[in-house]
Amino acid sequence: MTDSDRGAVGAPDTDAPVEPDELVLAGGFDPVTREQWTAAADGVVRKSGRITDDAEPGAGVDTLTRTSADGFRVAPLYAAEDVEGLPETGVPGSWPFTRGALTDDHVPEGWDIRQRHAGTDPAAVREALLADLECGVNSIWLRVGEGGVPVADLARTLDGVYLDLAAVALDAGTDAVPAAHAYLDLAARNGVEDADLLGSLGVDPIGLRARAGSAAGAAGEPETVVEPARRVAESFPKVAAVTVDATVVREAGGSDGQELGWSLAAGVAYLRTLTAAGLDVAAAARVLEFRYAATPEQFPTIAKLRAARRLWSRVLEASGTTEVAQRQHAVVSEASFSRRDPWVNMLRGTVAGFAAGVGGADAVTVPPFDAALGAAEPFSRRIARNTQSLLIEESHLARVIDPAGGSWYVEHLTEDLAAAAWAFFQEIEAAGGAVAALDSGLVEEKVAQVRARRETDVARRKVPLTGVSEFPDLHERPVERTPLPEPVRRGGLPLYRPAEAYEVHRDRSDAVLEATGSRPTAFLATLGPLATYTARAGFTRNLLAAGGIDATEAGPTESVQDVADAFRGAGTTVAVLCSSDALYDERAGATAAALREAGATRILLAGKPKDDVPGVDGYLFAGCDALAVIDDVFSALEARTGTALEGSK
Numbered sequence: 190m191t192d193s194d195r196g197a198v199g200a201p202d203t204d205a206p207v208e209p210d211e212l213v214l215a216g217g218f219d220p221v222t223r224e225q226w227t228a229a230a231d232g233v234v235r236k237s238g239r240i241t242d243d244a245e246p247g248a249g250v251d252t253l254t255r256t257s258a259d260g261f262r263v264a265p266l267y268a269a270e271d272v273e274g275l276p277e278t279g280v281p282g283s284w285p286f287t288r289g290a291l292t293d294d295h296v297p298e299g300w301d302i303r304q305r306h307a308g309t310d311p312a313a314v315r316e317a318l319l320a321d322l323e324c325g326v327n328s329i330w331l332r333v334g335e336g337g338v339p340v341a342d343l344a345r346t347l348d349g350v351y352l353d354l355a356a357v358a359l360d361a362g363t364d365a366v367p368a369a370h371a372y373l374d375l376a377a378r379n380g381v382e383d384a385d386l387l388g389s390l391g392v393d394p395i396g397l398r399a400r401a402g403s404a405a406g407a408a409g410e411p412e413t414v415v416e417p418a419r420r421v422a423e424s425f426p427k428v429a430a431v432t433v434d435a436t437v438v439r440e441a442g443g444s445d446g447q448e449l450g451w452s453l454a455a456g457v458a459y460l461r462t463l464t465a466a467g468l469d470v471a472a473a474a475r476v477l478e479f480r481y482a483a484t485p486e487q488f489p490t491i492a493k494l495r496a497a498r499r500l501w502s503r504v505l506e507a508s509g510t511t512e513v514a515q516r517q518h519a520v521v522s523e524a525s526f527s528r529r530d531p532w533v534n535m536l537r538g539t540v541a542g543f544a545a546g547v548g549g550a551d552a553v554t555v556p557p558f559d560a561a562l563g564a565a566e567p568f569s570r571r572i573a574r575n576t577q578s579l580l581i582e583e584s585h586l587a588r589v590i591d592p593a594g595g596s597w598y599v600e601h602l603t604e605d606l607a608a609a610a611w612a613f614f615q616e617i618e619a620a621g622g623a624v625a626a627l628d629s630g631l632v633e634e635k636v637a638q639v640r641a642r643r644e645t646d647v648a649r650r651k652v653p654l655t656g657v658s659e660f661p662d663l664h665e666r667p668v669e670r671t672p673l674p675e676p677v678r679r680g681g682l683p684l685y686r687p688a689e690a691y692e693v694h695r696d697r698s699d700a701v702l703e704a705t706g707s708r709p710t711a712f713l714a715t716l717g718p719l720a721t722y723t724a725r726a727g728f729t730r731n732l733l734a735a736g737g738i739d740a741t742e743a744g745p746t747e748s749v750q751d752v753a754d755a756f757r758g759a760g761t762t763v764a765v766l767c768s769s770d771a772l773y774d775e776r777a778g779a780t781a782a783a784l785r786e787a788g789a790t791r792i793l794l795a796g797k798p799k800d801d802v803p804g805v806d807g808y809l810f811a812g813c814d815a816l817a818v819i820d821d822v823f824s825a826l827e828a829r830t831g832t833a834l835e836g837s838k
Contacts, residue, residue, distance in 0.1 A: 223266075223268060223270075224246075226266065227246060227247055227249075227250050228246065230249050230250050230253065230265070230266075231244070231246065231247065231248060231249035231250065232249070233249065234248075234249030234250075234252055234253070235249060239252050240252065250264075250265060250266075253265040257444070257445075257489075257605070257609075258444035258445065258446075258639050258642065258643070259444045259445065259446035259447070259605070259606070259609035260609070261605045261608075261609060263602070263605075267597035267598040267601050268597060269597060271597055271601055272597050272600045272601055275600060275601070275604050276499075276604070278495075278499070278594065278600065278603075280292075281590045281591060284502055284506070284511045285498065285499045285502035285503060285506075286498040286499070286502050286514040286515065287495050287496075287498055287499040287502075287591075287594075287603065288495070288549070288590065288591040288594050289498075289514075289549045289590050289591050290498075290514035290515075290551075292590070298581075298587070299546075299577075299580075299581035299582075299586075299587035300545075300546055300550060300551060300552060300553050300577075300581070300587060301327045301328050301356070301551060301552035301553070302325060302326050302327045302328070302552075302553065302574060302577045302578065302581075303326070303327065303328045303329070303330050303356075303358060303518065303552040303553065303554045304318070304321045304326045304328075304329060304330065304554065304570065304573065304574055305330040305331075305332075305360075305554055305556060306318050306321075306329055306330065306331050306332065307332040307336065307337055307564070307673050307676070308332075308337070308338065308564060308673070309336070309337065309338060309339075309674070310338075311338045311339075311342040311345045311346040312345075314331075314338055314346050315345070315346050315347070315348060315349070317567070317570065318331070318346075318350070319349055319350070320567070320570075321570060321574055322350065322355050324571070324574060325574050325575065325577075325578045326355075326574050327355065327356070327552075328355055328356035328357065328358060328387070328552060329350070329355065329356075329357045329358070330357075330358045330360060330554055331346070331347075331357055331358065331359055331360065332360045332361075332676055333359050333360065333361040333364060333368045334361040334362050334363065334364030334365075334368060334676075335362055335363065335364065335674075335676060336362070336673070336674040336675055336676035337360070337361070337676060340361070340364050340367050340368045340371050343368065343371050343372065343375060344371075344375050344378075347375065352375075352376045352379060352381050352386055352387060352388065353381045353382070353385040353386060353387060354387070355387070356387035356388045356389065357372065357387075357388045357389075358388065358389035358391055358432075358478075358518070358552075359372060359388070359389065359390055359391040360391050360676065361391060362397060362401075362408070362676050363397065363401075363405065363406070363408040364408075365390070365391060365392045365393065365394070365397070365408065365413070366392060366408075366413055366416065366417060368390075368391075369390035369391070369392055369417040369430065370417065370420075372388060372390060373386075373390075373417075373420065373421075373425070373428075376388075383424040383425050384424075384425075384426060384427070385427070386425050386427060386428055387427050387428065388427075388428050388429075389428070389429040389432060389478050389518070390417055390421065390428065390429065390430045390431070390432075391432045392413065392414050392417050392418070392430055392431050392432065393431065393432040393433065393434050394408060394409045394410055394411055394412075394413045394414060395409070395411055395433075395455045395458060395459070395623055395624060395627070396432065396433070396434035396437055396455065397409050398624065398627060398681065399437045399438075399627055399632070399681050399682050400437050400679060400680075400681050400682060401678060401679070401680050401681055402679075402680030402681035403680060404678055404680040405680075405681075411458055411459065411462045411624060412462060414430065414431045414459055414462060414463065415462065415463065415466045417430045417431075418430040418431055418463055418466075418468070418473070418476045419463075419466065419467070419468065421476050422468055422472045422473070422475065422476050426475075428476075429476055429477065429478035429516060430476040430477075431459055431463075431476055431477050431478070432477075432478050432479075432480055432518075433452050433455045433456045433459065433477055433478070433479045433480065434480040435448045435449070435451050435452035435455070435479065435480060435481055435482070436448070436480055436481065436482040436520055436522065437451075437681075437682055438451045438632070438636060438682065439481075439482035439484070439522060439524070440482065440522055440523075440524040440682075440684055440685065441633075441636050441640065441682035441683055441684065441685055442636060442637075442639060442640025442643050442644075442683075442685035443635075443636040443639050443640070444609070444639045445489050445490075445492075445493045445606055445609075445610075446606055446609030446610045446612075446613055447610075447613050447635060447636060447639065448481065448482065448493070448610075449481075449493060449496060449497055449500060449606060449607075449609075449610030449613075449614075450609070450610040450611070450612070450613025450614040450616075450617065451613070451614075451617070451623070451632065452479055452481070452497065452501075453500055453501065453504055453610065453611075453614040454614050454617040454618060454622060454623040454626065455623045456477060456479065456501065456504065457504060457618070457622070457623070458622050458623040458624060459473070459477060460473050460474065460477075460504075460508060461622075463476070470505065470508045470509050470510045471510040471512050471513055474505055474510065474513040475513055477515075477516065478516045478517075478518055479497065479501070479515055479516065479517050479518070480517075480518045480519075480520060481493060481494060481497060481517060481518075481519050481520070481550075482519075482520060482521075482522040482524075483519040483520060483521045483522065483541040483542065483544055483545035483548075483550070483553070484521075484522050484525050484541050484544075485525060485536075485537045485540045485541050486544075487540055487541075487543065487544040488544070488593075488598065488599060488602060489602065489606070490519075490541060490544035490545060490548055491544050491547050491548040491593050491599060492548075492593075492599055492602035492603040492605075492606050493548070493606055494517060494519060494545065494548030494549055494550055495548060495549065495591070495593070495594075495599070495603045496603045496604075496606040496607040496610060497515060497517065498514065498515045498517070498549070499603070499607055500607055500610055500611065500614075501515040502514070502515070516551055517549070517550045517551050517552070518550065518551065518552040518553075518554070519545035519548065519550035519552070519553050519554070520553075520554045520556075521537070521538050521541040521542055521545070521553075521554060521555045521556055522541070523556050523560045523561055523686075524684060524685060524686045524687075525537055525541070525686075525687070526538075526556065526558070526560055526561040526686070526688070527561065527654060527656060527657045527688035527692070528561050528562055528688065528689075528692055529656060529657050529661065529665070529688065529691070529692050529695055530655075530656030530657065530661065530662055530665055531558050531559050531561065531562060531668050532558060532656075533655050533656040534556075534558035534559075534560070534561070535558045535572060535576070536655075538555045538556065538558065538573065538576055539555075539576050539580075541555070542555040542576055542577055542580060543580055543584075543586065546577075546580055546581070546586045546587065547586060547592055547593055548593070549590075549591055553577060555573045555574075555576050555577055556573060557569035557570050557572065557573045558572060558573070559668060559670050561686070561688075562668060562669070562670040563670030563671045563672045563673050564670055564671045564672075564673050565670070566670070613635070616631075616635075617631070617632070627681070632682070633681075633682055636682060640685055643685070643687065644687075644690070647687045647690060647816075648690065648814050648815060648816040648817065649812050649813065649814055649815065650732075650811075650812075650815050651812065652687070654687060654688050654691070657688045657691050657692065657735065658688075658691050658735045658815065659731065659735070660731065661691075661695075661731070661734045661735050663698075663708070663734040663737065663739060667699075690816055691735050691736060691816070691819075694735075694736035694737050694738075694816075694819050694820070694823070695736065695737040696737075697709075697737060697823065698736070698737025698738065699737065707739075707760075708737060708738065708739040709737065709738050709739065709822070709823060709826050710738065710739045710740065710741060710759070710760065710761045710763075711729075711733055711738055711739075711740050711741075711761060711763040711764065711765055711822055712740070712741055712742070712743070712755075712756050712759040712761050712763065712764045712765070712789075713726050713729060713730070713740050713741065713742035713743065713764075713765050713767050714742075714743055714752045714755075714756065714764045714765060714766045714767065714780060714784060715742050715743045715744060715745070715746060715752070715767050715768065716746060716752065716766065716767070716768035716769075716772045716773075716776060716777070716780060717745070717746065717747075717768050717769065717772045718745050719744075719745050721768055721769045721772060722767045722768045722769070722772075725767040725768065725769075725795035725796060726742060726767040726795070728795060728809070728811075729765050729767055729795045729809055732809055732815050732818065732819075733765075733818075733819065733822065735815060735819065736815075736816075736819030736820075736822070736823070738819065738822055738823075740765075741759050741761075742755075742767075743755035743756070749776055749779045749780045749783045750783070752780050752783065752784070753780075753783040753784060753786070753787045756784055756787050756788075756789065757787050757788070761826070761829075762788060762789055762790040762791065762825060762826065762828075762829045763789070763790070763791045763792075763793070763822050763825050763826060764784045764789045764791070764792050764793070765792075765793045765794065765795055765809065766780060766781065766792070766793070766794040766795065766802075766805070767795045770796065770798065773794070773796065773798060773802065777794065777802045777805070778802055778803040778804060781802065781803065781804030781805050782803075782804050784804075785804060790825055790828065790829060791806055791807075791821070791822065791825035792804060792805050792806050793805065793806060793807045793808065793809055793818070793822075794807075794808050794809070795808075795809045795810070796808065796809075796810055797810040807821065
């Protein structure tokens with residue numbers, strides 16, 4: 190090849206692409222305005238029939254907008270203009286620490302994988318926690334005292350644990366103070382230098398009071414934090430003495446904003462107690478660790494942890510320091526777990542653990558999938574710890590600090606949650622602070638209002654519970670575990686586990702199966718060919734199975750008599766009509782009459798017709814109260830036998 194073939198040496202290549210002055214990822218696309226997007230979204234919703242042709246612009250978008258448990262609007266789309274004017278979040282490592290406390294936070298080792306251990310046998314607990322520490326867990330969350338290993342056996346339980354390498358977080362309830370001193374004394378006997386000791390003593394009298402109510406006794410008084418906190422502040426820089434456990438509000442059915450607001454109120458109560466005892470604000474803040482619930486609601490969990498750091502920084506700024514960032518322990522809420530089809534809990538734990546890590550928690554606990562059933566087994570503990578190891582080592586989540594930062598949705602949601610939390614915090618403060626608001630019933634009242642809305646959403650399956658209220662496996666093999674004792678006898682805020690509302694009906698069904706050899710059964714009165722009724726028949730089977738009710742069907746039918754003949758051999762008195770609206774108009778009334786004559790005592794219809802159908806007692810449709818339907822079917826079947834089915838209310 191000659192120079193003429195190549196072109197002159199040093200001459201620019203005219204065919205080479207020109208580097209743009211600035212890379213614009215959307216540069217090849219025409220700009221789109223919000224009005225254009227709104228019109229397009231309205232068009233899609235209009236085709237679904239949810240809005241009319243003459244609906245106002247934006248009506249379709251409104252149907253895609255929801256209201257959070259805290260009452261603020263969550264839109265389907267956020268753009269740059271939506272975050273204009275929001276407070277600056279700063280950069281990682283700078284006040285107000287919205288984006289994390291350190292510039293090298295969680296890089297590259299990841300957050301602290303903290304596994305929870307409960308059990309009363311010190312030897313068995315020791316074996317389990319050592320196995321965890323050898324296989325990827327960084328720290329242990331240990332139940333001590335009532336419902337756990339005795340305080341006197343703490344040394345035996347932790348034999349072989351290097352307390353300057355693996356932190357131990359204590360959960361000791363009414364025994365929190367003696368357990369805290371026992372842990373510090375154990376470290377000294379083991380030769381661990383005070384400056385190197387890791388751990389969290391877990392002293393939380395206000396949280397105990399919130400769970401146990403008056404049963405907490407003297408252990409529920411805020412002043413109990415003073416002695417262990419002073420000891421930690423003087424000599425143990427890597428130890429947290431006091432836990433501000435806000436999960437008690439979330440597990441009672443409260444909102445994310447209420448959980449955040451409660452944490453501020455409880456944290457301020459501890460600051461006041463500790464500063465009154467002689468600690469300065471910065472020293473008092475350093476001995477606190479905040480515990481928040483991580484849930485399968487991914488984005489709210491991320492935004493909640495970001496908002497928590499920002500809000501606490503604001504509290505500390507008002508108290509006179511900007512030096513201390515909030516220390517966070519995010520716990521995947523066991524209240525979100527189900528006892529039925531517990532394998533789905535692996536997915537719930539993965540999503541919630543992902544959100545906790547992305548949200549910047551310092552320590553994350555993902556419970557074993559069988560945690561709602563009782564004592565976890567080695568397999569379930571292995572899956573729990575490997576879930577986090579995978580997120581850190583294979584998904585590399587920890588290599589980016591605050592990866593959600595800059596997202597218009599996440600930034601807006603962080604601000605919305607912060608505003609809702611601050612309002613609840615102010616309400617608690619106006620009532621006299623955390624303890625006074627708790628004792629007066631204010632906190633329970635406010636949380637109960639949100640819980641009632643959650644209960645309605647669960648009953649109507651607006652909030653689906655996979656494997657429980659949606660896609661239940663009626664013939665699953667039960668997973669059995671040894672029950673664990675409750676660490677705290679509930680006398681304060683209740684424990685709300687959404688799946689339980691359906692599981693009590695599944696228990697009723699199991700009892701009937703054991704007693705009679707068959708489950709409670711409803712008959713699906715299918716009208717017409719398979720293609721006509723299959724969608725509503727499937728919907729009905731799914732809804733009934735959520736309550737443990739089996740279903741048998743007529744199959745393809747051509748006449749009212751076909752359905753009535755099939756019903757007579759079904760062995761039940763409950764029938765559900767399933768077909769298309771057209772066939773309902775043609776023969777639903779006549780079929781209902783024939784079923785009644787054949788012995789049906791309760792006749793339902795799958796669908797929501799404009800007018801009531803003669804002879805039909807009720808309707809099943811998307812958004813109906815599924816729990817009420819299930820209870821109604823059980824009641825009808827009980828009336829048939831003249832006796833209550835096991836487990837009925």
